[in-house]
Ligand SMILES: Nc1ncnc2c1ncn2[C@@H]1O[C@H](COP(=O)(O)OP(=O)(O)O)[C@@H](O)[C@H]1O
């Protein structure tokens with residue numbers, strides 16, 4: 001069965017009325033001839049952070065599986081709200097959540113990894129409905145417990161669903177018209193990248209370009225899914241960014257409030273880096289005033305838990321900002337204490353890369 005797979009992130013849902021706006025877009029696409037749609041949604045903007053804060057307020061030591069159960073409710077609510085908005089337009093729709101999506105993970109609560117997918121439940125739902133709304137960022141483990149795929153991981157859910165349904169394209173919508181050479185809200189001269197390779201995008205995502213989740217980009221590459229990254233307002237005007245086998249662009253990323261650790265010995269540093277690499281966490285070693293330090297740039301909450309459980313006990317020396325220059329062959333990392341200075345540096349680097357660049361969208 002042919003289906004169009006779309007993902008709407010938290011930036012698409014700032015107010016409850018946005019559910020009606022997205023439902024209207026889906027109705028337009030069905031009216032234009034699209035047959036079936038799967039819409040993957042994230043929680044409303046800010047919800048996941050609020051849920052985490054409430055949980056930790058109730059119990060600072062809440063178990064990772066307990067926390068996953070709470071965080072996943074943000075996407076569950078969002079999916080129910082979009083189902084309601086679509087149904088209101090008279091379109092048959094149903095929402096599915098982690099228990100019924102057919103995605104199974106391991107039991108790495110907090111950032112579980114997909115182990116198997118079964119398209120049967122979504123296909124059955126598509127038989128009966130024009131639109132299936134899928135709660136992103138969640139699945140179940142082998143014993144049926146709810147798992148969270150990690151912060152910002154609804155992109156991964158969308159790619160996994162596209163792949164399991166045999167679709168080769170997945171459209172990911174956010175508040176920017178596509179992937180830029182730097183965060184367009186931080187760097188005025190940032191340029192839209194029309195086409196970029198999975199490899200180059202993966203580097204950008206792993207270093208802080210949160211417009212696409214790094215594990216989603218990796219899954220898309222290994223399962224041959226083309227990502228089209230765009231915003232709703234850009235429809236028909238700008239095609240967005242296509243993430244596929246080709247394309248490159250020099251870029252700058254800024255990763256904010258990155259935990260930095262120092263280890264007692266180089267061997268401890270090596271062990272810690274190896275542990276994090278085994279879990280596909282981007283940890284960067286840099287020389288600074290404390291000797292060699294390790295900056296944990298991706299999957300931070302999950303990584304901090306691994307660090308706490310590891311044999312080596314690195315010393316937390318504070319949160320910093322990591323500015324990364326990315327070129328096809330070069331990757332240069334700067335660790336900056338002050339966030340405003342990090343932004344200034346990113347702008348400076350970008351200006352050097354693209355001297356004649358003109359303004360990008362502002363928020
Ligand atoms: N290189 C980049 N290109 C485009 N957006 C970027 C880039 N780097 C960071 N961003 C940020 O990514 C944001 C979109 O991602 P995100 O907030 O996770 O959206 P959503 O909630 O819809 O998933 C933008 O608002 C922008 O600030």
Ligand SMILES: N[C@@H](CC(=O)OP(=O)(O)O)C(=O)O
Pocket residue numbers: 008009010011042043048049074136137150151152153154155
């Ligand atoms: N809502 C979750 C998952 C997510 O994917 O978010 P977004 O699609 O808005 O980046 C989070 O904040 O982590």
